[in-house]
Amino acid sequence: MGLLNANVVFAGFGITPPYVVNSNLTRGSHFEKEILLTRGDPVEDLRIEVSIDVPGANDWISIAQGNSFIMPKGEQKTPMTVLVDVPKNAEFKNYPGYIRVTTYPTGPSKGEGQIAIVLGARIDVNLEVKDIKIFDFTVRKINTYDLEEGHQVLWWFSPGKIKFEMSIENVGNIKAAPTKVRFDIYDSQEKNLLETVEVKKMEKVEPFEIKTITAELPTKLSAGSYWATFQIFKNDEVVNEGKIHLSILPRGTLKPIPKEWYGLEVWIWIVTIGAILALVGLVVWLWHKKKLARTVLAKLVKVKKFFQKT
Template identity: 45%
Template structure:
């Protein structure tokens, strides 16, 4: 009897320990968010990504995560950026896991559901026994496939990096218009199911006191962002700013509506301060201009058009030639009068000298 009581006590104590450990293990692991769900329906043939963050309350050891997809209709659509098995390194409490969805172009319109199981255990142990199997989580998958287009986006942040002035010859207006620009970095999150970009972005540049508007520009050619992706795109604005600090105020538009506005300070440095490389494009532009000039001259020579060009210039320059002729005649008349007067004075002077000599002889 006593032996039976002891065995029962040991059994219940063991069960209590196992459940206690399992509950403690579960309490130390979680995921966020616990689902993969499109905000808007997606097209057949499209790509969708969502980041699931694996969380644990302590990271005293290396763990191993095993991912299993349980979604019969769409299992082939789903993959994990890190693979089906990956490590949760020691001392890292948060590990991102990106779920990749590639919808076949032949997929039928409708709703598709399933789930993804994530099991975590000490590295090398797998799911083979022990209480480590209690570390687990489930990610629900809910996808809506449609042929209806949804176009929308949000702006996450923006910044204006410091720039530097251009050195010669690139500082000449013919080049600076293309290569001297203030660039606004705009982080766009595409929440629709088609490629999208802001309709336009406007930038106003003020002095440090925000009192004097120095420049204003508009960029309507902002690169597009793929569906459901977040990407930093560039809005560029030609500038003539000199060295100094400025305030930049930006507005981002969706059609005619301002969906985002902000301001930041940026610096324009002297040439060579940042070591900015313009690349080969300016040199190609310069080479193209020289080549066009050479081809133009060679073309004129080949078609023997110089004589006609000379005649045209000769006719067009008639007013200048007439004016030059008049001025030349006036100049010649002035010179003639001048020398006539000089000659008369010289004769008069000669006579006075002769009279003085005659008087001296007497």
């Protein structure tokens, strides 16, 4: 912190959170941490200068906005993203240090005796690079939507799809997603268990990222109001559970029912029949071609025998 000649005295400056910590890094990891810069009275542009002092890791820590950028006039909060890209040859050890953020007024000095306080803040850094693969995640929030009941397609029943959204934060250093999501579905009085469904295949989230993924669970239940208890698994451990309401609507409520014949859309029938006819045509053509080849071969044999006799 220091004093410079300028024409504005800037109000208080702060950072949230005041740390960049990750103990699950490995070689090749990419990690991002957003720091929020705040000030009380944004009457002018404010220049931000950033310096990094993390021994052994300075070369692979950077700021997305650059080491010098502007907090625009009128903005009390400005995000700053710290990027960490661990090289393939990084040592497996702990990397402590700090990042210093200093603010400078950008306006010209208008006279002697007018000063501005140059404010600064320190972000503590503690990174650990490990020689181990870590599978770990947290569930930040969940959501689900109304769905339509399933329907019959020829001899097969196409179930309704429960779309269960989960905001997943991957806190490990390999791709991760829940290993299983399970629903126990009860009637509207929550007395009778009607159906249990689960899904194990879901989109994976990159290390240290937050992403909303969707688990699609099939249900054969007809239109109606239901309650469901859900469990989200990390291997054999239940990491999140709760109860939600399910509203299954008659087919065609959420989107129009397309033109169908025996449960299949007309265009599917057209494409399927067209493909069958094309296949039959190909088989017939090959058969005729083979028959023609045999006829030609037989005639050539006769010609050969004729010349041999003469």
